[in-house]
Amino acid sequence: xxxxSSTSPTADAAVARAAGGRExxxxxxxxxxxxxxxxxxxxxxxxxxxLAVFAVIMVAPLVWMVSTSLKTKEGVYSLxxxxxxxxxxxDTYVRLFDDTFVLSGIKNSLIVSLSVTIIGSVFSxxxxxxxxxxxxPGKNAIFLMLLSGMxxxxxxxxxPQFIMFSRIGWVxxxxxxxxxxxxxxxxxxxxxxxxxxNVPDSLVEAAKIDGASYLTIFWKLILPLIRPAIAAQFILWxxxxxxxxxxxxxYLNSPEKQTLQVVIANMNVQYATQRDYPLxxxxxxxxxxxxxxxxxxxxxQIIESIALTGSKT
Amino acid sequence: xATTAPPDQAIATWTKADAKxxxxxxxxLHRKEYVWAAAFMAAPVIGWVAFLLFPMAFxxxxxxxxxxxxxxxxxxxxxxxxxxxxxxxxxxxLWNTVFYMIGIPIGxxxxxxxxxxxxxxxxxxxxxxxxxxxxxISSLAAIAILWQWAYNGxxxxxxxFLAVFGIxxxxxxxxATWAKPALIIMAVWKGLGYSMLLYLAAVQAVPQSLYExxxxxxxxxxxxxxxxxxxxxRPVTFFLVVTNIIGGAMIFxxxxxxxxxxxxxxxxxxxxxxxxxxxxxNLQMGYATSMxxxxxxxxxxxxxxxxxxxxxxxxSID
Numbered sequence: 001x002x003x004x005s006s007t008s009p010t011a012d013a014a015v016a017r018a019a020g021g022r023e024x025x026x027x028x029x030x031x032x033x034x035x036x037x038x039x040x041x042x043x044x045x046x047x048x049x050x051l052a053v054f055a056v057i058m059v060a061p062l063v064w065m066v067s068t069s070l071k072t073k074e075g076v077y078s079l080x081x082x083x084x085x086x087x088x089x090x091d092t093y094v095r096l097f098d099d100t101f102v103l104s105g106i107k108n109s110l111i112v113s114l115s116v117t118i119i120g121s122v123f124s125x126x127x128x129x130x131x132x133x134x135x136x137p138g139k140n141a142i143f144l145m146l147l148s149g150m151x152x153x154x155x156x157x158x159x160p161q162f163i164m165f166s167r168i169g170w171v172x173x174x175x176x177x178x179x180x181x182x183x184x185x186x187x188x189x190x191x192x193x194x195x196x197x198n199v200p201d202s203l204v205e206a207a208k209i210d211g212a213s214y215l216t217i218f219w220k221l222i223l224p225l226i227r228p229a230i231a232a233q234f235i236l237w238x239x240x241x242x243x244x245x246x247x248x249x250x251y252l253n254s255p256e257k258q259t260l261q262v263v264i265a266n267m268n269v270q271y272a273t274q275r276d277y278p279l280x281x282x283x284x285x286x287x288x289x290x291x292x293x294x295x296x297x298x299x300x301q302i303i304e305s306i307a308l309t310g311s312k313t
Numbered sequence: 314x315a316t317t318a319p320p321d322q323a324i325a326t327w328t329k330a331d332a333k334x335x336x337x338x339x340x341x342l343h344r345k346e347y348v349w350a351a352a353f354m355a356a357p358v359i360g361w362v363a364f365l366l367f368p369m370a371f372x373x374x375x376x377x378x379x380x381x382x383x384x385x386x387x388x389x390x391x392x393x394x395x396x397x398x399x400x401x402x403x404x405x406x407l408w409n410t411v412f413y414m415i416g417i418p419i420g421x422x423x424x425x426x427x428x429x430x431x432x433x434x435x436x437x438x439x440x441x442x443x444x445x446x447x448x449x450i451s452s453l454a455a456i457a458i459l460w461q462w463a464y465n466g467x468x469x470x471x472x473x474f475l476a477v478f479g480i481x482x483x484x485x486x487x488x489a490t491w492a493k494p495a496l497i498i499m500a501v502w503k504g505l506g507y508s509m510l511l512y513l514a515a516v517q518a519v520p521q522s523l524y525e526x527x528x529x530x531x532x533x534x535x536x537x538x539x540x541x542x543x544x545x546x547r548p549v550t551f552f553l554v555v556t557n558i559i560g561g562a563m564i565f566x567x568x569x570x571x572x573x574x575x576x577x578x579x580x581x582x583x584x585x586x587x588x589x590x591x592x593x594x595n596l597q598m599g600y601a602t603s604m605x606x607x608x609x610x611x612x613x614x615x616x617x618x619x620x621x622x623x624x625x626x627x628x629s630i631d
Contacts, residue, residue, distance in 0.1 A: 047430040055440075061460065129353060130353035135350065146358070151613060156606060164371075166382075239450055246565050260452075265569075283455075285455075291451065292450065
């Protein structure tokens with residue numbers, strides 16, 4: 001606090017002098033409010049500019065993606081590049097849904113990501129409950145065993161998994177994308193188990209004495225407690241499955257069975273030869289948009305749970 | 314524990330027979346709990362056995378065979394591994410994969426700087442935080458498609474931007490020297506928001522009193538950064554380095570989308586891309602499996618070294 005009083009008046013005075021000197025008291029008050037801790041307003045102003053420049057760098061490509069999707073095929077090549085399309089071509093989006101596999105891609109992606117995350121969250125939550133709060137000899141060994149799965153990268157497993165699924169005729173169906181991951185997510189189990197350690201054992205014991213079955217305890221007692229943690233992990237998991245690319249391109253061959261990411265990647269190859277960049281960009285916009293909306297709606301939870309990831313590991 | 318107490322009316326005549334009955338009842342209750350606990354854990358355990366242990370074991374066997382995935386598996390001993398060592402494409406892919414990791418320290422330094430800036434009382438902090446995070450949540454496939462177009466030598470956004478400063482940019486993805494840096498720049502851009510967020514949380518958790526004490530001792534800003542901030546965010550740095558290395562070793566999507574043929578003079582092909590190519594395009598399943606196992610082992614070794622180093626520095630991650 002003492003630092004503030006020693007540095008900020010000089011800066012305030014400098015700003016006030018620049019402003020003509022007359023408004024000294026008002027500027028002082030204003031700056032004291034914003035520069036609450038030891039930060040000097042001048043440095044903050046410079047940093048704000050730097051942060052703004054970075055913000056532009058971060059969004060410019062995405063804005064450009066949207067802008068390109070609304071241009072004419074020829075407008076894409078205009079130099080210098082135009083940021084506001086002239087004319088606006090909304091028809092590209094109509095073509096996107098009529099002539100390409102984007103719609104079936106969205107459907108397939110939704111089937112996979114929703115079934116995996118909803119059912120998988122139930123399996124994970126139940127397992128985390130048992131691992132944290134129930135008696136079973138060797139349960140810690142089981143937990144370590146599950147955790148070891150995190151150390152094995154998917155590319156190491158993809159070939160034998162592919163062989164397994166091709167033997168039972170599941171290639172070119174959505175099942176190989178769903179079945180191996182629907183049985184529970186180790187990361188989610190890990191976090192829910194951590195979370196449940198803060199819940200006193202006596203709570204569960206009391207419910208047991210009252211004669212509640214384990215399913216009831218889970219459903220009535222545990223689930224409401226861990227709901228926020230589940231929600232945060234659920235969203236992260238959903239985004240991960242939605243954005244996955246490697247597993248879907250291994251299994252899905254027919255265009256109408258592909259997930260959205262594979263559909264747009266294939267469109268990228270197919271339409272680039274026809275120089276139809278607006279259509280390609282429109283497809284990319286459509287694949288980013290749903291997740292972007294989810295993110296903006298659940299921003300707080302997502303950002304908090306991610307910040308937690310770093311501190312809890 | 315609670316269930317061991319005998320019923321109220323029985324306390325007066327608590328005999329050996331009662332104790333025995335109680336134990337029996339207890340054992341029954343415990344057994345019931347075990348059964349339920351086992352049932353609750355069953356799904357992930359089954360998943361682990363069926364989709365991790367079994368494929369792993371199968372992989373190890375398959376890596377010693379010559380096999381196209383459909384026909385008979387012919388046992389050829391360590392031949393695949395011998396071929397691997399003399400396969401220039403394997404080494405090139407491994408080199409490319411390692412090269413991409415240059416992006417990790419760049420990204421971490423940049424995101425720490427941004428986090429430090431954002432930790433100050435700056436107007437619009439939440440807005441900046443959100444904006445930086447948008448590339449992180451965007452699908453990698455879409456981002457790769459977008460950047461492939463942005464790297465277009467004549468009409469791409471990147472070269473148009475450079476032209477403003479009078480720089481004539483290369484034809485990024487068509488140029489053997491610039492293809493890898495192009496992919497690194499994109500990866501840094503996409504990952505920046507994530508690292509920044511973790512650093513921001515860590516920086517804000519540093520007790521203010523440490524800085525005040527340092528100021529009293531006459532430390533300047535750089536010294537405070539070196540001696541307080543950096544050590545305090547170390548656990549996050551460690552976490553990010555480990556996850557980035559594991560993630561970086563898996564790099565595939567952007568390679569396959571932006572440079573479908575492995576790039577000019579094979580300059581962008583990554584290890585996972587090569588494995589995928591061998592397994593699913595050339596149908597050399599045995600050989601691809603041996604490479605996939607080598608990749609898994611390399612990741613494991615690097616992670617183990619990281620953990621060892623972290624422990625040597627006597628810093629708990631908790």
